[in-house]
Amino acid sequence: MSLSSEIVGPELAPDAPPPPTGVDVAGRSPGQLARARLRRDRVALVSGGALVFFLLVAILAPLIELVYGVGPYDQFQEKLRRSDGMPLGYAGGISGEHWFGLEPGSGRDIFIRLVYGIRTSLFIAITAALLTSLIGITLGTLAGYLGGWVDSVIGWVTDFALALPFLIFALAVMPTVELRFYGPRDEVPTWFRVAVLIAIFATFGWTSMARLVRGQVISLREREFVEAARASGAGLGHMLFRQLLPNLWAPILVSFSLAVPAYVTGEAALSFLNIGIRDPTPDFGVMIFRSIDWLQGDPAYVFFPGITIFVLVLAFNLFGDALRDALDPKSSR
Amino acid sequence: MRTRVAAALALVLVAGACSETTEDGPSADQQRTATGVIATDPKDSLGPAPEVPGATKGGTFTVIREVKISHLDPQRVYSFAGLMNAPLYARTLTTWKDDGKGNLTLVGDLAQTPGTNVNNDCKVWEFKVKDGVKFEDGRPITAKEIAYGIARSFDPDLTGGPTYVQEWLADTADYDTKWDFKANKSALPPGLTTPDDKTIRFEFAKAHCDLPFALSLPTSAPLPPDKDTGVNLDNQPFSSGPYKITKHTPGVELVLERNEHWDPATDPVRHQYPDKFVWTFGPDPDAGANRVIADSGPDQSALAFNGVPSALVSQVAGNAALKERSIISPTPSAWRLTINTQRVTDLSVRQALNYAIDRDGFVKSVGGEAVASPITTLMPPATIGYQKYDAYPAGPTGNPEKAKELLAGKTPELVLGVGDDHPEYGTQLKGNLERAGFKITVKSIPADAKLDETKKKDNPWDLYLDQWAADWPSGAAILPVLFDGRSIKAEGNSNTSLINNDAINAEFDRVLALDPAAQAPEWAKLDERIMKELAPAVPMFVDVAYYLHGSKAGGVFISSVFGYPAFVNAFVKQ
Numbered sequence: 031m032s033l034s035s036e037i038v039g040p041e042l043a044p045d046a047p048p049p050p051t052g053v054d055v056a057g058r059s060p061g062q063l064a065r066a067r068l069r070r071d072r073v074a075l076v077s078g079g080a081l082v083f084f085l086l087v088a089i090l091a092p093l094i095e096l097v098y099g100v101g102p103y104d105q106f107q108e109k110l111r112r113s114d115g116m117p118l119g120y121a122g123g124i125s126g127e128h129w130f131g132l133e134p135g136s137g138r139d140i141f142i143r144l145v146y147g148i149r150t151s152l153f154i155a156i157t158a159a160l161l162t163s164l165i166g167i168t169l170g171t172l173a174g175y176l177g178g179w180v181d182s183v184i185g186w187v188t189d190f191a192l193a194l195p196f197l198i199f200a201l202a203v204m205p206t207v208e209l210r211f212y213g214p215r216d217e218v219p220t221w222f223r224v225a226v227l228i229a230i231f232a233t234f235g236w237t238s239m240a241r242l243v244r245g246q247v248i249s250l251r252e253r254e255f256v257e258a259a260r261a262s263g264a265g266l267g268h269m270l271f272r273q274l275l276p277n278l279w280a281p282i283l284v285s286f287s288l289a290v291p292a293y294v295t296g297e298a299a300l301s302f303l304n305i306g307i308r309d310p311t312p313d314f315g316v317m318i319f320r321s322i323d324w325l326q327g328d329p330a331y332v333f334f335p336g337i338t339i340f341v342l343v344l345a346f347n348l349f350g351d352a353l354r355d356a357l358d359p360k361s362s363r
Numbered sequence: 364m365r366t367r368v369a370a371a372l373a374l375v376l377v378a379g380a381c382s383e384t385t386e387d388g389p390s391a392d393q394q395r396t397a398t399g400v401i402a403t404d405p406k407d408s409l410g411p412a413p414e415v416p417g418a419t420k421g422g423t424f425t426v427i428r429e430v431k432i433s434h435l436d437p438q439r440v441y442s443f444a445g446l447m448n449a450p451l452y453a454r455t456l457t458t459w460k461d462d463g464k465g466n467l468t469l470v471g472d473l474a475q476t477p478g479t480n481v482n483n484d485c486k487v488w489e490f491k492v493k494d495g496v497k498f499e500d501g502r503p504i505t506a507k508e509i510a511y512g513i514a515r516s517f518d519p520d521l522t523g524g525p526t527y528v529q530e531w532l533a534d535t536a537d538y539d540t541k542w543d544f545k546a547n548k549s550a551l552p553p554g555l556t557t558p559d560d561k562t563i564r565f566e567f568a569k570a571h572c573d574l575p576f577a578l579s580l581p582t583s584a585p586l587p588p589d590k591d592t593g594v595n596l597d598n599q600p601f602s603s604g605p606y607k608i609t610k611h612t613p614g615v616e617l618v619l620e621r622n623e624h625w626d627p628a629t630d631p632v633r634h635q636y637p638d639k640f641v642w643t644f645g646p647d648p649d650a651g652a653n654r655v656i657a658d659s660g661p662d663q664s665a666l667a668f669n670g671v672p673s674a675l676v677s678q679v680a681g682n683a684a685l686k687e688r689s690i691i692s693p694t695p696s697a698w699r700l701t702i703n704t705q706r707v708t709d710l711s712v713r714q715a716l717n718y719a720i721d722r723d724g725f726v727k728s729v730g731g732e733a734v735a736s737p738i739t740t741l742m743p744p745a746t747i748g749y750q751k752y753d754a755y756p757a758g759p760t761g762n763p764e765k766a767k768e769l770l771a772g773k774t775p776e777l778v779l780g781v782g783d784d785h786p787e788y789g790t791q792l793k794g795n796l797e798r799a800g801f802k803i804t805v806k807s808i809p810a811d812a813k814l815d816e817t818k819k820k821d822n823p824w825d826l827y828l829d830q831w832a833a834d835w836p837s838g839a840a841i842l843p844v845l846f847d848g849r850s851i852k853a854e855g856n857s858n859t860s861l862i863n864n865d866a867i868n869a870e871f872d873r874v875l876a877l878d879p880a881a882q883a884p885e886w887a888k889l890d891e892r893i894m895k896e897l898a899p900a901v902p903m904f905v906d907v908a909y910y911l912h913g914s915k916a917g918g919v920f921i922s923s924v925f926g927y928p929a930f931v932n933a934f935v936k937q
Contacts, residue, residue, distance in 0.1 A: 105794055107724045114676040114731035134677075135728040136787060205809070214823040215778045217804040308807065309786035310793070320787070323674040 060357075064280075067356040074352030080345035088149040095146075100128070100139045102146045102312045107137040114327075122330030130334040134324055140334055146312035147335070148342070154224055155293035158231035163286050165232065166239025167278075171270050173240065174247025181244070188237045196234050197303075203230060204305040220311045227306055231293055239285055246278050280357035287350035291343040298339060314339045401469045401477050401575060401879055407460065408471035408493075411627040412634060415918045415932045422935025424637040424916065425665035427651040431614045431644045436597040437584035438516040439523040443927045444668060446581070450633060450931055451619055451640060452602040453584035456490050456509060456563070457575050460632050461929065463692075463920025465745060467836060469575055470631050473504060473585065473603075474563075478575040480878070485570035490563045490578075497624040498587065499602040506557040508585035514551050516582050517544040520594055525834060527577040534568040548588070572879050576835035579924075605635040617642040636918065636934035637664075648672045655911045656685065663913040664935040666928055671909040673730035679911065680733065690910045690919060693736045694926020695745040696832035700792070700901040701817070701859045706825045707777065711769050713898040716826075717755035719766035719799030720901050728791040735904040741845070741890045743905045745923055746836050748883025754894040763799035776802040780817060780824035784810035788828060818856045828903070829859050836924055837879070838886020843871040846893055860899035867893060 058066070068074045087094065095101055106128070109118055115135040117123025122131035122140070130140040173184040207226050212218050250256060251274070259273045294314070300306035301315025309316055317335040324331045402408060432444045437453040440446060450458070458472035469477045474490035481487040496504040515521060517529055519539040526538065532554040533541040542552045551557070554566040565574060590601040598611055605627075606619035619640040627635065646654060648669035655667045656679070671679050671689070679685050700720070702713050722737040729735045738744065739753040757765055777796075781789035789805035796803050806824060808816055817827045833840035848863020850856075867889075874885040893899065908921045910928055918932035 103794070105724070107721075107727050110727045110731075111677075112723075112727070112732050114673070114680060114733045115727040115729070116677045116731070135730065136791065137724075137727070215804065215806065217806065304783055304786075310790045310805075323672075325674070327674045327677040 064356040068352060071352050071356065073348050074356070077345040077348035077352065080341065081349055084148055084152065084342055084345070087145055088152045091145050091149045095142055098142055100142050102138070102143045103310060104139065105137045106132055106139070110134065110137050116328060122328045124330065131330050133320070134328050134331060140317075140331065143312040143317065144335060144338055147314045147317055148338070150224075150307060150311065150313045151294050151297055151315075151339075151342075152290075154227055154231075154297045155290045158228045158235060158293045158297075159286055159289040161228065161232040162235035162289060163239055163282065165236035167243050167275075167282060169236065170240040170243025171247050171274060171278075174244040175251055175266075175270060175274065177248075184240070184244075188240055191234060191237050194234065199234070200230050200300060201303070201305055220307065223307060227297060227300065230300075231296065235289065235293070239282070239289075242281055242285055243278060246281060247274055250274055250277055280354075284350055284354040284357065287346060287353055291346035291350075294339065294343055294346070402460075402471070405471075405476050407468055408474070408476055408631050409628075410630040412630060412632050412931075415634065415636075415934060417936070418634070418636050418918055418932070418934040419937045420636055420638075420934075421937060422637050422664055422915070423639040423641055423661065424930070424933050424935055425661055425913075426640065426642045426668050426930075427646055427654060427662075427665055428642060428644055428668040429647050429651065432617070432642070434523050434597055435600050435608070435611075435617075436521065436524075436594075437581035437586075437600060438512060438518075439521050439597060440581045441524050443925055446925055447922065447927045447929055448617075448642070449581045449584070450604060450929075451606040452600060452604045452608060452622075453581050454496065454504075454603045454630070455581055456578040456583040458579050458632055459922075459924050461920070461923050463923065463929070465923050467747065467923050469579065472579075472631070473509060473583075478578070480572075483878070485572040485574070485876070485878075486567050488565040488574050492561045492563065493629050495626050495629045496603070497626065498585070498590075499607040499622045499624055501624045502587065504585045504603055505560040506563040507560065508587050509563055509583060510551050510555055510557050511588050511591075512584050512586045513555060513582060514544060514548075515586065515591060517542055517552055518593075525577070525580045525582055527580070527834075528565075528574075528582050531567050531569075531571045531574070531577075532565065570876050572875065572877065572882065573835070573837060573839050575879065576837055576840070580834060605630070605633050606640060614644055616644065633931045634918075634934070636932075640930065640933075649675065652679070652911055655688075655913055656682075658688075658913050663915040666910060666912040666916055666919055666933075668910075668928065671733075671911055673734050676730060676733045676909065679909075685911065688912055688914060688916075690908070690912070690921055690928070691733060692908050692921040692926075693744065694832070694906045694908050694921065695743045695836055695924070696830060696906040696926050697738060697741075697743040698735075698828060698830050698903040698905070699741065700903055701827050701829045702898070702900055703822065703825050703827075703859075703861060704897070704899055705820075705861045707775075709775075710898060711771075712773075712775050714755060715766040715769040715799065716796070716801070717894075717898055717901050718757045718762050718769065719796055719801070720757070720903070721759075721761040721795040722903060723759040724795060725788075725791055726904055728787055729904070732907065733909050734907055736907050737904045738902050740902055741894060741900065742838055742841050742886065745905075745926070746833075746838055746841065746886070748838065748885075748887045750884075750887035750891070752891045752894075754891060754898070761795065761799070766799035770800050774800055774802050776804065777825040778804045778806055778823070780806050780808050780813070780822075780827040782810040782813040782828075783807040792826075815854070817859055819854050820851060820856060820861060821853075827859070829900070830906075831857075832926065837882065838890065839875060839879075839882060842886060842889060842893065843875065846897075846899060847871050862897055862899040864897055867897065 109123060109132060111118055117132040117134060119125060124131040128139050133140060169184050173181040204226060208218050256273055259269060297306055298315030298318060301313050302319040306315055307313040314335060321332040321335060428444060432448055433442045434440050434445055437449055440449045455472050456474045457469055457477045460468040460470050471477050473492055473496055475493050479489045481489055492506050498504060513528060516524055517539055529538040530536055532552050535541055556564045558564060585603055586601055599608055602622050605622055605625040607622040609620045610618040621635055621638060649672055651667040651669050652671050652675055654662045655665055679689060702716060707713055726732060726735045726737050742749055779789055779792055786807060793803040793805050816822055831845060844857050846858055846862050847868055849868055851858055851861055851863060870889055874882055874889060908926050912919055915936040917936050918934045919928050922929040
């Protein structure tokens with residue numbers, strides 16, 4: 031499990047080319063080895079490419095809007111059928127002007143709303159994942175390294191957070207917090223809802239990371255190099271950040287890369303339940319929620335947001351898997 | 364494997380892409396207007412009802428609905444499903460003769476005529492009971508049983524039903540304290556008398572010219588006192604109509620079979636074509652519609668009572684085979700964008716809202732003309748005496764320029780309250796009104812609390828959507844209820860605009876005192892006057908009923924009174 035150079039180094043030997051005489055044997059660090067393995071993995075390359083693409087789309091959304099010429103809030107209701115609000119033309123109104131067609135009823139452009147939806151979703155998911163990782167790593171290392179009553183207290187808090195039912199809590203918190211900060215005539219700004227969403231995810235999401243890190247730290251803290259550092263009189267900060275953490279990056283990275291897609295779907299689910307992002311703001315969950323009603327009538331409306339969130343989450347998961355394989359070849363195959 | 368996945372994806376895309384959506388969709392008859400009022404000729408109230416062309420006897424007619432009918436006890440029936448079901452087993456003093464095209468005549472049902480206004484002041488009414496009307500056990504129906512039916516509606520345990528007649532007789536909204544039914548079971552409420560077995564007489568303290576309309580509700584269904592099982596009557600009502608309840612499993616199934624003691628010669632509206640009516644409860648609206656679309660077995664003679672869900676509209680409309688099995692018709696259920704006149708006191712702002720509104724866009728966002736039909740009047744077109752007008756002509760998509768002109772450079776900041784079940788309404792209205800220079804804040808209200816909150820006098824919002832479906836198609840059941848400011852209280856206001864104008868209030872009193880037949884044109888005039896002088900709301904649309912039935916079901920039409928499928932003419936094709 032552990033990736034400390036002392037342990038992993040020798041075990042990688044079978045993977046390395048056989049030691050022929052007269053050929054240069056280059057010394058490679060675990061990082062270089064992992065990169066080399068990633069490069070050999072086609073799935074990793076493709077999914078990594080997809081991730082970069084989605085990130086670029088999210089960051090460059092305003093630029094895409096400029097080139098595309100349609101905004102996420104523009105309505106084209108004159109292109110809808112009078113009788114039932116369906117987009118005129120083929121496959122939900124796909125045309126050179128509207129690449130993925132129009133939403134039935136509101137007549138907004140699906141493509142540009144997807145682009146901005148990716149932006150909302152990825153921002154929330156990545157921020158939430160970063161925040162949960164930060165909390166989880168800090169509490170996990172502290173609990174694992176210090177042990178004793180600190181470990182017990184953090185363990186209790188972890189158990190408590192795990193025992194709280196997430197959905198019920200989210201359902202209760204969202205309107206309450208809104209009422210606390212905004213009067214009956216004030217608009218609740220989107221950034222506030224985003225912040226509350228991230229806070230809810232952070233409150234519940236850090237436990238798995240904390241447990242993972244704690245276990246790793248416990249298995250590391252009795253190792254010789256840790257003992258040696260401690261014997262040399264290293265302080266707590268040095269022990270945690272210089273001795274232990276560098277050996278934990280692999281599981282943390284893997285866990286992080288798997289947490290992001292979980293938050294993408296989690297955020298979509300909350301918005302689907304009407305407690306996340308609300309309608310005018312472009313968002314995956316809201317789009318899928320609205321489109322489900324049209325599954326039989328306008329499949330194209332369900333297809334594009336559905337396929338996009340599917341590809342996005344699949345890419346994250348595949349890349350996370352590949353990353354784990356590359357960093358920790360023992361764990362699979 | 365990979366090719367198979369690709370093929371499946373391609374298939375999905377092709378399936379979605381191969382049919383073009385064109386303008387040629389379903390649409391309702393926009394100009395359906397109710398005409399006629401109260402039958403003056405006693406012959407109109409005579410049976411039998413004219414035969415329905417093509418109707419045959421026999422078979423089982425199935426009605427599929429998601430949830431059970433809330434009440435079956437006639438004195439407690441008030442839901443639309445209940446009101447459409449009740450005529451099968453409960454007769455009333457008066458009833459509507461309805462051709463399903465908006466031509467309505469109020470006729471006597473158990474009564475020989477739709478009432479006699481004895482002193483022409485609407486304070487004393489008399490009804491003569493027909494000969495030959497019988498209960499399901501063959502006993503004759505007399506004025507005594509009809510009066511007992513009305514008396515038991517005073518029982519506070521029998522909740523849920525309409526309260527018009529009770530409140531008018533007691534002359535107070537707390538009618539159950541004024542007259543205690545349980546303590547006086549053998550007596551009758553104040554003002555209600557039966558001088559003989561054939562006569563029933565109402566005497567009111569105030570004029571109530573709408574009494575013949577109010578008695579068309581099942582409150583006036585008869586019941587012999589020995590058959591009164593109190594709250595249990597809700598499971599097994601005692602029939603006076605062409606069908607009687609033979610099996611009832613609450614929430615699952617309700618079976619009605621022919622009542623052989625019902626005499627068609629006494630009944631001006633009902634028929635007795637199918638052997639049985641069966642209500643099946645359970646399937647959700649999609650499942651119900653899909654069962655009727657599939658049209659197999661018993662579903663061939665079925666009707667999906669939850670209608671065509673908006674997501675299925677395009678699919679149903681695009682299928683030519685379903686066209687002759689679908690019924691599409693506007694209903695009297697009218698939606699308006701209410702303006703809280705306590706907050707928006709500036710008339711020009713309210714008028715500007717009326718110019719700015721994009722009804723076409725809103726109707727599209729609701730689901731198109733198969734679901735909603737735009738209106739510019741406060742009363743729906745299905746009201747007796749309706750006159751079409753547009754007080755603020757701005758075209759179907761609104762006139763933002765004209766609105767800006769009225770606003771004269773102001774940018775009023777308005778808060779729009781929207782139920783959180785339909786955030787898209789807020790998005791649509793915000794986009795629409797901001798184009799005309801308003802600044803709109805959309806505030807979402809929990810859907811289950813929206814009705815109660817917007818009915819409070821001190822609610823914090825400027826605009827909200829409201830719906831009103833009157834209990835009978837007369838302006839008297841619409842305009843005074845919605846716009847008479849003297850009845851404003853702290854909570855539970857139907858006057859959600861909170862408008863209070865002395866001149867208009869006086870007009871209400873004047874018109875309400877007129878004979879019902881003379882009222883109709885006056886309401887139409889008053890409707891226009893309210894919109895022009897006060898603009899307390901923006902009329903939006905009426906709901907459109909869109910129903911599907913199986914290939915063997917016939918005779919179903921949309922009630923011009925309630926906007927739901929009526930079963931009095933229903934039959935099963937053999």
